[in-house]
Amino acid sequence: MRMHGTDPRLDDPPGFVGGTLDRVDQIRTNPVLLAETFADPAARRLVLDGLEPVEVDGALVLEPIEADAWVEDHVLLGVDPTGRPIFAELLVELTGGSGATPRSRGLAGQVSAQELALYGTARSLLHWHVRHRFCAVCGGRTAPVKAGWARKCGACQAEHFPRVDPVSIMLAEYEGKVLLGRQHAWPPGRYSALAGFIEPGETIEEAVARELFEEAGIRVHDVRYVMSQPWPFPSSLMIACIAQATGDALTLDATEIEDAFWCDADGVRAAMAGEPEAPFIAPPRMAVAWHLLDRWLAGVAPREPSA
Amino acid sequence: MRMHGTDPRLDDPPGFVGGTLDRVDQIRTNPVLLAETFADPAARRLVLDGLEPVEVDGALVLEPIEADAWVEDHVLLGVDPTGRPIFAELLVELTGGSGATPRSRGLAGQVSAQELALYGTARSLLHWHVRHRFCAVCGGRTAPVKAGWARKCGACQAEHFPRVDPVSIMLAEYEGKVLLGRQHAWPPGRYSALAGFIEPGETIEEAVARELFEEAGIRVHDVRYVMSQPWPFPSSLMIACIAQATGDALTLDATEIEDAFWCDADGVRAAMAGEPEAPFIAPPRMAVAWHLLDRWLAGVAPREPSA
Known part of the structure; x- marks a missing residue:
C-alpha cells in the first residue's frame, strides 16, 4: 500500500492544509x-x-x-x-x-x-x-x-500557550473492507472514519487502538500513519491512520456511535463519486477522512485513470 | 528505508510507551x-x-x-x-x-x-x-x-480537558548525514534531534519544515512520520519524523540552538554505542530521539548482527 509523503495527490490537500505564511x-x-x-x-x-x-x-x-x-x-x-x-x-x-x-x-x-x-x-x-x-x-x-x-x-x-489538541482519526481494515461509523448528530446517510482525542500518556498508535476498541469493539495491530490536518473547530490536529483489524465483529458504544459497518472498495468509491446508489454519503472533501479513504482506495484498488 | 509499524524493535519502545491499563x-x-x-x-x-x-x-x-x-x-x-x-x-x-x-x-x-x-x-x-x-x-x-x-x-x-501538546521532533537528512543540534542548557557534548511545538493551523509535516528552517535555516521535502511518544514533562506528544534536506548550509537561531552539525552513520553509531571517541553524546534511550536515530541507522546502514 502506498501511503507516503510524496504522493502527488497531496497537491490536493484536505482543508486548512497548505498555509504559505512565514510565521516569523x-x-x-x-x-x-x-x-x-x-x-x-x-x-x-x-x-x-x-x-x-x-x-x-x-x-x-x-x-x-x-x-x-x-x-x-x-x-x-x-x-x-x-x-x-x-x-x-x-x-x-x-x-x-x-x-x-x-x-x-x-x-x-x-x-x-x-x-x-x-x-x-x-x-x-x-x-x-x-x-x-x-x-x-x-x-x-x-x-x-x-x-x-x-x-x-x-x-x-x-x-x-495556544492549545493544539491531537486527535486520532482512523480506518480499521479487515479483508479488503474498512470500518465506517456515524455519530447521532450527522446528516442522514453520512458515514466517516472513527476519531477521538489522544489522551495524556498515549502514543498515536495506542490512541488509535483504544478508540477502535472503545467505540466499535475492534482490536487492531500494525497502525500506520497516513497524513495530518489542522482542524480549527476549535483547534485540533487530526492525525489520520489505517490499522489492521484482527476480526470484524462489532460492539458499538451507543453513546458515541449511532451505527457502523464494514464497506468494501466499490462502496467507498461509489460514495466518494457521489453516486445515488452508494452505501453511504462520504465526508466532505475538506475533511481529512475523505483523503484517508482516497489513500486507502489508492492502496487496495488503484483507480481508473481519470477522463 | 524501512520505518514502518511492524519493526520488531518496537518491542523496545521509548520511555512512557506501552501502557497496559484499560482506560475504561x-x-x-x-x-x-x-x-x-x-x-x-x-x-x-x-x-x-x-x-x-x-x-x-x-x-x-x-x-x-x-x-x-x-x-x-x-x-x-x-x-x-x-x-x-x-x-x-x-x-x-x-x-x-x-x-x-x-x-x-x-x-x-x-x-x-x-x-x-x-x-x-x-x-x-x-x-x-x-x-x-x-x-x-x-x-x-x-x-x-x-x-x-x-x-x-x-x-x-x-x-x-487535559492538554496534550503535540511536538514535532525531527532528523533532516542530506547525503547520508543527519542534522543534530544542542540546546544551551544540555550537558556538554549532548546532541539530539531538533524539536518544536506544533502550532495551530499546521500539519505535522508543515511544523517539521518550519522548525528546521527557523532553527537551522534548512529547507526540507518528503517529511516522513516514524513514531510517536508521550513525554510527561508536562504533557507533550512527541511526533518523530525524518525529512530530506535540499542542502546542508546551516543558519542557526542562536536563541534556540547552541550548535548543530551534520553527522554520518558511523558517528551516530559510535555515539549510540557510547564510544568515547564518538563525535557527540547520544540522547538517553528513554527519549524518542534515540529511537529515531536507531531507525535512521537501520535504514541507511544495516547494523552488524549483535553478538
Whole structure:
C-alpha cells in the first residue's frame, strides 16, 4: 500500500492544509521588530465577523491597519509570500460554540487552499484567546504577549500557550473492507472514519487502538500513519491512520456511535463519486477522512485513470 | 528505508510507551460505576511524592484506597491487566517546574515499560489538574469531573480537558548525514534531534519544515512520520519524523540552538554505542530521539548482527 509523503495527490490537500505564511517566530518575541512590522504600510488585518470568515469575490478580506490600532490587540499571523505582514484583531466575542458553522465550512469551496489555511490558523488562535482571558493557575487576568502567540497572567506571571489538541482519526481494515461509523448528530446517510482525542500518556498508535476498541469493539495491530490536518473547530490536529483489524465483529458504544459497518472498495468509491446508489454519503472533501479513504482506495484498488 | 509499524524493535519502545491499563472510558462518565470501582477492594492508589515517582524494589508503589478517601479527589487512571482499578490522588502541590527531574528521569532504568507509562500518564494528568484549578474562560474555580479526566467551572459551567501538546521532533537528512543540534542548557557534548511545538493551523509535516528552517535555516521535502511518544514533562506528544534536506548550509537561531552539525552513520553509531571517541553524546534511550536515530541507522546502514 502506498501511503507516503510524496504522493502527488497531496497537491490536493484536505482543508486548512497548505498555509504559505512565514510565521516569523523571531519577530514575535522582539518588541521593536514587532512594532516596525505593525507599522509597515504593507501590513494587513484579516477581516472577520466574530470568528466567522468574510469572503468577497473568492478571497478573504484584508484591510490596512487603522492608524489608531494597538499592536497589543492583534496577533501576528505571519508574513505572506508578497511580504505583507498579516494580523488579526484579538478583541472578538464568541457568538456561537466552537464547532464548524455553515459559513466557516462553506469557505472551503470559495477561497484558495492558502487562504483557507490562513483563516483556520486565525480562527484557532482567536478562539483560544477568547477562552483564555483568565489564568487557569490562579484565576487572575491574562493579557496577550509574544505578538498574540501566548498570554501572561498579571497576577502570578504564568505563561499560557495556544492549545493544539491531537486527535486520532482512523480506518480499521479487515479483508479488503474498512470500518465506517456515524455519530447521532450527522446528516442522514453520512458515514466517516472513527476519531477521538489522544489522551495524556498515549502514543498515536495506542490512541488509535483504544478508540477502535472503545467505540466499535475492534482490536487492531500494525497502525500506520497516513497524513495530518489542522482542524480549527476549535483547534485540533487530526492525525489520520489505517490499522489492521484482527476480526470484524462489532460492539458499538451507543453513546458515541449511532451505527457502523464494514464497506468494501466499490462502496467507498461509489460514495466518494457521489453516486445515488452508494452505501453511504462520504465526508466532505475538506475533511481529512475523505483523503484517508482516497489513500486507502489508492492502496487496495488503484483507480481508473481519470477522463 | 524501512520505518514502518511492524519493526520488531518496537518491542523496545521509548520511555512512557506501552501502557497496559484499560482506560475504561465508560466508567469515567458513569457515577455509579465509578463509585463501585473506587470501592472495589482490589482498587489501588498510585503513591507519588508530589509529582515525583516512588519506587521500591523495581516497582511503583500501589496502596489500597483508604476507607475515608473521596473519589472526587482522585483520577481513575484505568484498570490494570489483573483487574485492579488504579487511581491517583489529585490533591498534590507542585514543588518544582514542569520539566523532568533526575528522579523522574531515572525511573526509566528502574521499573518496567508498563509502569513507566503508568507513571507518565499520572504525572501529565496531575500536573494539568494543579495548573487548572481556575477557569480560563471566567476566572471561577473549577473542580474535577469525569473521574478526573476533565474539570468543570462552578461559575460558568465551562468544561476543560487535559492538554496534550503535540511536538514535532525531527532528523533532516542530506547525503547520508543527519542534522543534530544542542540546546544551551544540555550537558556538554549532548546532541539530539531538533524539536518544536506544533502550532495551530499546521500539519505535522508543515511544523517539521518550519522548525528546521527557523532553527537551522534548512529547507526540507518528503517529511516522513516514524513514531510517536508521550513525554510527561508536562504533557507533550512527541511526533518523530525524518525529512530530506535540499542542502546542508546551516543558519542557526542562536536563541534556540547552541550548535548543530551534520553527522554520518558511523558517528551516530559510535555515539549510540557510547564510544568515547564518538563525535557527540547520544540522547538517553528513554527519549524518542534515540529511537529515531536507531531507525535512521537501520535504514541507511544495516547494523552488524549483535553478538
